[in-house]
Amino acid sequence: MSTVADRKVPVWQAKINANIKVAGSGPPVVFLHGAGGLLWDEFLEKLAARHTVYAPELPGTSEGDPDAISHLDNLWDLVLYNYEVLDGLDLRAVPIIGHSFGAMLAAELAASNPERVSKLVLIAPIGLWREDTPVANWMAVTPASDMVKLLLHEPEGPLAQKMFGVPDTDAQIKMIWSMACSGKFVWPIPDKGLKKRIHRIQAPTLILWGKQDRLISSVYAQEFASRIAGSRVELIDQSGHLPTAEHPDRVVGLIEDFLGA
């Protein structure tokens, strides 16, 4: 186990004390988490074996600071805020990996200032919308126990048991509030105009998608690929919306190859 440190960076006129989980050694890489919040898991652990991983928490989702979200009003604020976090970490041009909501944010960063993102890994990003294959509304899932079916290829498998088997009130509060905070930027339809900006992305881009993703279908992989010049798609078989949790070795392997190339 690597040591995971919490680094605090005051940004946004010092109104937000950004919390970034940092671990590992080697060349830097930034990881932007999904709508449900940051979970330091096996995937990040493996990634930290050969990289210094910086994983900023979305404001509002850091322990003991739920109201930090009130300082960011819209996607424009969120994008600029993230540049300030990169500044605070002294990361001028860095590879960014994003998952789902975090992947949409990563794409926005790469599109708005291509110089700051040296390489881009988009894991099941939201941000585009197809009428024939709408993205599932993860904030209105009912019954709540169906969430696991949206997230995992095997909703009754051992991973599902490990992640969702034992009800944990604190973890549920964390996840619900993380969805509340990330929802501020994407509710009610996670299409906030990325399609108009995505062509600006210049970073070499790897698009990873769980083949059996039920939250956002892997047909979206081609939607992203066709809009980002020179991007490459890897579909992960036997995987839902959380390929990093379902197949950490495979995903880390693909990312290491891509970053090292």
Place this chain on the structure above:
Amino acid sequence: MYISAFHLMPHRELPDDFEKRYPSIWVTPQFHELADARRIGQFYNWTFDELIHAAKAGADGICTNEHHQNAYGFMPNPNVMGSVLARETNGMDCAIVQMGATLPATQPPVRIAEEYAMLDCISGGRLVAGMPLGTSMDINLCYGITPIEQRDRYREAHDLIVKAWTSREVFAWNGKYFQLPMVNVWPRTIQQPYPPVWIPGSGSTSTFYYTADHDYCYCFLSYFGYQSALNAVDKYWAVCQERKRDANPYRLGFLQLVGVSETDEQAERDYAKHVEYFYHKMLHVPPEWFGIPGHQDYKSLVNAMRNPVAARAIMTLKEKRFKDFQKDRYVVCGSPATVRDQLKDLAARLRVGNLMVLLHIGSMPHELTLKNMDLFFREVAPALRPTWDDQWENRWWPAALRKKTPQEAIA
């Protein structure tokens, strides 16, 4: 005590197996499978007739509210209803209680300032201005408002409406959610500086503080009866005390389902199936939808997750029958004497001055509703009315309709 008749305008004729065939009565039920527009027109007209009948029978006020995309209560604009009610009750001692137009979903909110002012003018100054936050189903799912912004948006809308009512100058509104270059609403309210404001809620602590800070009336809209409301109401009164407000019982409104018949036995025969229809079908909503992430602020979320009282109450509704709803006082049902006693108990224990009674329940047919109203206002209401009035003035009631003040009563 002041007693108002509340109406939800529900679908009265849902199929028996509705809750088995459909996942929700709210947001997603199919209109064309479940309803016929001409029959719905009849429901609206019955609703008007019933509320006007209540006014004639002696209701101090008549209440409508706003909901969307559902068969539970579908007055998407309560001011359309209120307009007819204001006109039809002109000259009567009856307030038009709009409970009301939901602030976060009305764009721009000066629309509410305008429509409420119209109602106050039409009614001759009889408006009570309800300012609801709105349910998560209505505001987030049906109207697409970002859940985490709902409360903040509400507060800005409230400030804008009050300024629109009270400003003598044309002003610019540069808000976070609303920007208007020249605000100058027409008409203005008869009641000055503006009509009494009631804040409906379902027990959220932040709304208690908001209401107490603004010196408004908090209206607990609970379907789980007064016994289960005790904790929340105690908290509300503690907040009032903390904010140095007096203990005037008219600071609190409470909604109660009520059914009155000649005897307790007849009441069960009359109302049991309609009460079960109400709890089994009309509240058939996935519990998750009552709180889309962000609809509750963080503190309320933590409270609700650690003490899931409301969620459990909703989850167990379908296991309960009429006798259970009666025993737990979700409904107050019985002979006039039974209902009187229970409502006196309710008033004393909650310290409630503004009682709202739901006398049309679920599938209740028109004639039975009229009977319930007649019996309630003839046999029950007179015994409740003197409660509090020797000590307290209802400052949250249109001035023109207020009963004698305590001083006048003593003189």
